[in-house]
Amino acid sequence: xxxxxxxxxxxxxxxxxxxxxxxxxxxxxxxxxxxxxxxxxxxxxxxxxxxxxxxxxxxxxxxxxxxxxxxxxxxxxxxxxxxxxxxxxxxxxxxxxxxxxxxxxxxxxxxxxxxxxxxxxxxxxxxxxxxxxxxxxxxxxxxxxxxxxxxxxx
Amino acid sequence: xxxxxxxxxxxxxxxxxxxxxxxxxxxxxxxxxxxxxxxxxxxxxxxxxxxxxxxxxxxxxxxxxxxxxxxxxxxxxxxxxxxxxxxxxxxxxxxxxxxxxxxxxxxxxxxxxxxxxxxxxxxxxxxxxxxxxxxxxxxxxxxxxxxxxxxxxxxxxxxxxxxxxxxxxxxxxxxxxxxxxxxxxxxxxxxxxxxxxxxxxxxxxxxxxxxxxxxxxxxxxxxxxxxxxxxxxxxxxxxxxxxxxxxxxxxxxxxxxxxxxxxxxxxxxxxxxxxxxxxxxxxxxxxxxxxxxxxxxxxxxxxxxxxxxxxxxxxxxxxxxxxxx
Numbered sequence: 001x002x003x004x005x006x007x008x009x010x011x012x013x014x015x016x017x018x019x020x021x022x023x024x025x026x027x028x029x030x031x032x033x034x035x036x037x038x039x040x041x042x043x044x045x046x047x048x049x050x051x052x053x054x055x056x057x058x059x060x061x062x063x064x065x066x067x068x069x070x071x072x073x074x075x076x077x078x079x080x081x082x083x084x085x086x087x088x089x090x091x092x093x094x095x096x097x098x099x100x101x102x103x104x105x106x107x108x109x110x111x112x113x114x115x116x117x118x119x120x121x122x123x124x125x126x127x128x129x130x131x132x133x134x135x136x137x138x139x140x141x142x143x144x145x146x147x148x149x150x151x152x153x154x
Numbered sequence: 155x156x157x158x159x160x161x162x163x164x165x166x167x168x169x170x171x172x173x174x175x176x177x178x179x180x181x182x183x184x185x186x187x188x189x190x191x192x193x194x195x196x197x198x199x200x201x202x203x204x205x206x207x208x209x210x211x212x213x214x215x216x217x218x219x220x221x222x223x224x225x226x227x228x229x230x231x232x233x234x235x236x237x238x239x240x241x242x243x244x245x246x247x248x249x250x251x252x253x254x255x256x257x258x259x260x261x262x263x264x265x266x267x268x269x270x271x272x273x274x275x276x277x278x279x280x281x282x283x284x285x286x287x288x289x290x291x292x293x294x295x296x297x298x299x300x301x302x303x304x305x306x307x308x309x310x311x312x313x314x315x316x317x318x319x320x321x322x323x324x325x326x327x328x329x330x331x332x333x334x335x336x337x338x339x340x341x342x343x344x345x346x347x348x349x350x351x352x353x354x355x356x357x358x359x360x361x362x363x364x365x366x367x368x369x370x371x372x373x374x375x376x377x378x379x380x381x382x383x384x385x386x387x388x389x390x391x392x393x394x395x396x397x398x399x400x401x402x403x404x405x406x407x408x409x410x411x412x413x414x415x416x417x418x419x420x421x422x423x424x425x426x427x428x429x430x431x432x433x434x435x436x437x438x439x440x441x442x443x444x445x446x447x448x449x450x451x452x453x454x455x456x457x458x459x460x461x462x463x464x465x466x467x468x469x470x471x472x473x474x475x476x477x478x479x
Contacts (some may be wrong), residue, residue, distance in 0.1 A: 010174065013173075013174055013177065014174075017172075017173065017174070018170050021170040021173070022165055022166070022168045022170055025168060025170070026162075026165055026168075031168075031170070034170075035170075035171070035173060038173060039173045039176050039177050040182060042173070042174075042177040043177050043178075043182040044182040046177065046178070046182075047182050091161065091164055092164055092165055092167065092168055095161050095162070095164070095165065110158075111162075114158050114159060114162040115162040115165055142158065145156075145158065146155070146156045146158065149156045149161065150155075150156050153156065
């Protein structure tokens with residue numbers, strides 16, 4: 001039974017784990033936070049697999065939530081977001097730096113939509129918001145992100 | 155105009171590592187809840203607790219007559235401590251090759267043993283924690299002994315007895331005072347190699363360790379929160395790696411079984427007070443890895459049960475971490 005459950009979660013990991021890790025890294029601006037959040041989410045999923053109806057949505061939701069919690073903890077203890085720590089080519093680093101200027105909801109909406117390909121309704125479920133609110137986050141986030149990147153590139 | 159789709163597509167080049175070996179051995183914490191759901195849960199919990207209080211009060215004043223317990227329940231279901239997440243070393247202590255590890259029976263301390271360049275065997279001891287920090291291996295607490303060294307974690311709560319062994323020769327030793335053994339000792343032969351588990355008392359609690367011609371694991375002292383003390387680790391003997399699971403026999407138990415798979419169970423003699431099971435190490439897929447340790451009494455009743463982390467999976471994670479360095 002456990003083997004079957006582990007197999008299902010492992011399939012989700014093999015299918016989406018790397019993409020999820022990148023999405024959380026973009027959102028958190030830290031590969032370490034992303035690794036920790038994703039590993040914790042999947043470990044949780046293994047633990048309670050029989051209670052989870054949609055493991056894929058569950059790990060995305062929990063990973064982002066864990067990363068949010070970690071970012072909030074850093075903000076509380078250090079008064080600011082942890083330093084950007086994504087090892088990547090320059091253009092991706094620029095994107096990560098620009099994303100950090102967005103609000104957490106804007107950032108999550110933009111990453112989940114533009115990188116992970118989720119719809120506004122799906123994003124609303126993942127981040128615990130409403131579809132109209134996500135539409136606003138997306139629109140404002142996109143506008144701000146474009147402005148920041150243009151400013152940087154220009 | 156910035157093409158966001160293109161910029162985000164580039165993020166696919168972001169290098170990420172395979173976390174699965176870490177995931178399967180990770181001890182998960184709690185899932186953070188959404189604030190609103192949290193409040194609802196708190197309210198539901200309050201109602202349940204209030205209801206339970208009333209129920210217990212009613213039950214306490216009711217005559218239940220004679221009750222029969224037909225089978226003892228496990229006294230403990232605890233994991234043998236958190237895993238050696240310090241494998242992701244930023245201090246460059248383990249240079250490459252191989253990282254072994256152990257989990258002390260009380261779940262409070264663990265250690266890493268790794269071979270570096272020039273083949274010194276390094277023994278690194280630290281408290282197990284979910285988020286180990288490089289700070290636990292502060293340089294000022296490091297004793298350098300020849301090509302090997304021992305690290306004493308600054309915030310170690312339990313007393314330690316640490317041996318650093320190179321090629322079977324003891325090169326460093328640091329121990330807390332111990333009293334006469336009260337837990338016993340036994341030697342188990344696996345493929346011609348002798349593994350000895352022994353337990354002694356100390357002011358800081360019992361010390362249980364395993365020694366073999368190639369080195370030793372465990373040996374630290376501490377008190378467990380759970381009643382079933384189980385440790386595990388790996389020792390290389392004659393060029394071959396062996397996994398051992400060992401511990402103190404719970405009160406009332408006469409037999410300890412290590413369940414490897416639904417069809418494979420290894421039995422240990424538990425009567426000397428300490429027990430040990432050794433087996434040639436499995437590959438990283440964990441095809442012959444330990445899963446559960448059970449202690450039973452004479453009648454076959456389950457006294458205690460503990461799930462142990464997969465040594466093979468941790469070795470895999472350690473190898474990945476070492477390659478990444």
